[in-house]
Amino acid sequence: xxxxxxxxxxxxxxxxTASRVLSGQGYVSQASRIRVVDAAEMLNYAPNHMARSLRxxxxxxxxxxxxxxxxxxxxxxxxxxxSVAREHGYHVVLANSEENRKLESQQIQMLAxxxxxxxxxxPTGGNRRQLESSFISSGIPVIQVDRRVRGLPxxxxxxxxxxxxxxxxxxxxxxxxxxxxxxxxxxxxxxxKARLAGYRRALEARGIxxxxxxxxxxxxTRDSALKDAHDILCQRPRPTALFxxxxxxxEGAARALVELRxxxxxxxxxxxxxxxxxxxAIAHPLTTVDQPAREAGRVAAxxxxxxxxxxxGAEPQTVVLSPRLISRNSVGPPRR
Amino acid sequence: xxxxxxxxxxxxxxxxTASRVLSGQGYVSQASRIRVVDAAEMLNYAPNHMARSLRxxxxxxxxxxxxxxxxxxxxxxxxxxxSVAREHGYHVVLANSEENRKLESQQIQMLAxxxxxxxxxxPTGGNRRQLESSFISSGIPVIQVDRRVRGLPxxxxxxxxxxxxxxxxxxxxxxxxxxxxxxxxxxxxxxxKARLAGYRRALEARGIxxxxxxxxxxxxTRDSALKDAHDILCQRPRPTALFxxxxxxxEGAARALVELRxxxxxxxxxxxxxxxxxxxAIAHPLTTVDQPAREAGRVAAxxxxxxxxxxxGAEPQTVVLSPRLISRNSVGPPRR
DNA sequence: CGCAATCCTGGTATCGTTCCCACATCGTGT
DNA sequence: ACACGATGTGGGAACGATACCAGGATTGCG
Numbered sequence: 001x002x003x004x005x006x007x008x009x010x011x012x013x014x015x016x017t018a019s020r021v022l023s024g025q026g027y028v029s030q031a032s033r034i035r036v037v038d039a040a041e042m043l044n045y046a047p048n049h050m051a052r053s054l055r056x057x058x059x060x061x062x063x064x065x066x067x068x069x070x071x072x073x074x075x076x077x078x079x080x081x082x083s084v085a086r087e088h089g090y091h092v093v094l095a096n097s098e099e100n101r102k103l104e105s106q107q108i109q110m111l112a113x114x115x116x117x118x119x120x121x122x123p124t125g126g127n128r129r130q131l132e133s134s135f136i137s138s139g140i141p142v143i144q145v146d147r148r149v150r151g152l153p154x155x156x157x158x159x160x161x162x163x164x165x166x167x168x169x170x171x172x173x174x175x176x177x178x179x180x181x182x183x184x185x186x187x188x189x190x191x192x193k194a195r196l197a198g199y200r201r202a203l204e205a206r207g208i209x210x211x212x213x214x215x216x217x218x219x220x221t222r223d224s225a226l227k228d229a230h231d232i233l234c235q236r237p238r239p240t241a242l243f244x245x246x247x248x249x250x251e252g253a254a255r256a257l258v259e260l261r262x263x264x265x266x267x268x269x270x271x272x273x274x275x276x277x278x279x280x281a282i283a284h285p286l287t288t289v290d291q292p293a294r295e296a297g298r299v300a301a302x303x304x305x306x307x308x309x310x311x312x313g314a315e316p317q318t319v320v321l322s323p324r325l326i327s328r329n330s331v332g333p334p335r336r
Numbered sequence: 337x338x339x340x341x342x343x344x345x346x347x348x349x350x351x352x353t354a355s356r357v358l359s360g361q362g363y364v365s366q367a368s369r370i371r372v373v374d375a376a377e378m379l380n381y382a383p384n385h386m387a388r389s390l391r392x393x394x395x396x397x398x399x400x401x402x403x404x405x406x407x408x409x410x411x412x413x414x415x416x417x418x419s420v421a422r423e424h425g426y427h428v429v430l431a432n433s434e435e436n437r438k439l440e441s442q443q444i445q446m447l448a449x450x451x452x453x454x455x456x457x458x459p460t461g462g463n464r465r466q467l468e469s470s471f472i473s474s475g476i477p478v479i480q481v482d483r484r485v486r487g488l489p490x491x492x493x494x495x496x497x498x499x500x501x502x503x504x505x506x507x508x509x510x511x512x513x514x515x516x517x518x519x520x521x522x523x524x525x526x527x528x529k530a531r532l533a534g535y536r537r538a539l540e541a542r543g544i545x546x547x548x549x550x551x552x553x554x555x556x557t558r559d560s561a562l563k564d565a566h567d568i569l570c571q572r573p574r575p576t577a578l579f580x581x582x583x584x585x586x587e588g589a590a591r592a593l594v595e596l597r598x599x600x601x602x603x604x605x606x607x608x609x610x611x612x613x614x615x616x617a618i619a620h621p622l623t624t625v626d627q628p629a630r631e632a633g634r635v636a637a638x639x640x641x642x643x644x645x646x647x648x649g650a651e652p653q654t655v656v657l658s659p660r661l662i663s664r665n666s667v668g669p670p671r672r
Numbered sequence: 673c674g675c676a677a678t679c680c681t682g683g684t685a686t687c688g689t690t691c692c693c694a695c696a697t698c699g700t701g702t
Numbered sequence: 703a704c705a706c707g708a709t710g711t712g713g714g715a716a717c718g719a720t721a722c723c724a725g726g727a728t729t730g731c732g
Contacts, residue, residue: 028710115337254614340718
């Protein structure tokens with residue numbers, strides 16, 4: 001690998017001068033400029049990122065921790081983040097928390113040691129003190145996406161989960177359903193809680209009593225959703241509709257329907273939170289409340305980059321993106 | 337941020353000694369060891385990754401470039417790579433090539449400048465010279481996953497695409513189909529070519545003539561697949577079966593079936609390459625040829641790490657993973 | 673008791689940049 | 703002619719870690 005000093009030697013100038021022409025600041029004569037540029041080109045010079053980072057105390061790396069990169073929703077976020085980062089010459093190091101606080105803590109520590117310039121993550125909800133001491137208090141900006149950790153003074157990019165869930169459930173109510181099951185997911189994360197809250201709010205607004213036996217509070221996994229959906233759908237009388245609070249839960253729900261030989265919207269109506277390509281590619285395309293995940297990633301990255309270039313005030317900022325209902329073909333009148 | 341010299345000062349020893357105890361090599365007295373460890377703990381010391389990298393000429397960062405992180409297949413690879421990396425204390429910087437050679441070239445250049453210790457990527461097929469000059473010739477190991485670039489002397493982790501496609505098509509042939517359409521995807525990448533080859537081979541083995549009008553050679557996108565599927569399925573007589581050469585193409589195909597009001601396996605039989613969770617969560621679960629993508633990521637990362645610790649010979653190695661047929665419920669006898 | 677091996681330590685160079693400072697050479701205006 | 707600003711240049715000190723080297727202290731053994 002060729003270094004700046006190689007270039008300087010080759011161009012017959014000092015390292016200082018070479019540095020000046022390549023960084024484009026300070027006075028340099030036209031003559032030297034040309035010779036340095038030529039030499040750099042000929043030697044195929046590329047600045048050493050590590051050395052530069054060390055000197056400038058800026059790594060141009062941002063950390064991204066998502067719950068599960070295999071989840072379409074998070075991979076969309078990752079895409080949004082990486083593309084904005086690239087446009088601005090930043091690198092993104094990716095880590096999975098697997099929805100596990102211990103693992104999240106470890107990943108965060110590694111990223112702190114790496115001296116990332118900023119952190120974007122979908123919090124599990126824990127590790128607040130660590131985040132404060134390793135990032136916030138050292139002035140390293142942190143952006144929370146999708147979820148938030150209580151009391152953490154950091155920017156957040158969220159969806160209106162309560163409103164979105166409410167919309168979804170209203171679509172069901174509007175079709176005449178009153179016994180509506182919900183796969184709410186883990187109540188330890190803000191999204192799970194908020195979506196269940198939206199569900200309750202929609203019911204309340206229509207004066208329908210909340211029925212604990214209709215809610216599944218399992219993990220955000222297909223298997224857990226499958227089991228919960230079974231439990232909910234095997235009750236008599238069977239609920240006539242089901243709301244799945246995210247795309248993974250929707251997969252579990254869909255699988256349960258197949259196993260129970262139920263087809264939407266004939267036998268049961270179903271609405272999901274989060275959109276995914278397969279939902280519109282099936283025989284009876286799923287009605288969903290879509291949140292712009294890739295956009296969320298882009299917004300998060302933009303917010304972070306703004307912070308890094310000194311923009312924005314000191315106050316943590318929260319951006320709320322509005323989910324929107326996409327009506328397809330999984331909602332009909334209640335059976336019988 | 338506290339530095340090693342802070343720790344040393346606090347412990348009343350020299351930087352050298354502090355370094356020795358923390359890196360665990362060289363002679364250190366029990367007394368100094370304890371004092372340094374205590375000081376480090378108290379000051380919450382974490383070594384500066386950049387300084388260390390600069391000195392050691394080892395970044396402990398590996399680059400990962402995938403075609404599209406939103407594609408479930410690639411996100412599985414990413415998960416495999418990141419988890420192995422984490423287990424060994426490596427960081428992964430993620431980039432998307434978007435199936436675009438220009439973009440891939442840019443990303444690769446950025447990673448080279450970052451001085452990653454190694455590169456794992458799903459090649460578009462181009463940029464061979466750049467890869468050779470920026471990585472191979474500097475001794476930076478490169479692992480190709482899923483695809484390969486012709487003539488690049490680098491390790492590769494591949495699926496048996498010809499065999500897998502052949503298996504898929506045979507499942508269709510075994511059910512009695514003779515007019516089988518294929519969404520083959522871009523013929524510019526090795527997977528696209530190989531899967532088409534497997535298709536042809538399966539037909540030949542049964543003495544069935546290859547019919548150009550039954551093959552779609554569009555891009556690896558849903559929209560392109562949708563269009564190609566339409567073209568193929570609107571022919572008279574209509575082909576009785578369809579093979580989609582990857583999971584995205586399968587989504588496009590599924591959408592086309594919905595639009596044409598065709599349901600598998602009654603009206604048409606369908607088999608896909610690559611598995612995805614939704615495929616088993618639909619009314620008529622898709623029969624697929626599954627390739628172990630996460631495993632491929634793990635293998636690639638392991639191979640890379642081996643190379644980094646000086647293992648393996650100089651010869652580039654190729655690992656071939658076997659896809660396996662998962663029979664579900666999208667294949668039946670030909671209609672009429 | 674002497675000498676070598678072992679243990680322990682601090683000083684210093686180094687990785688490749690950037691940036692500050694000193695110094696030299698120009699003009700240009702008074 | 704002199705001062706002073708604008709240009710242009712190179713030297714050298716950082717950034718934070720590691721590693722080599724020299725030298726002092728301690729031990730072991732004949």
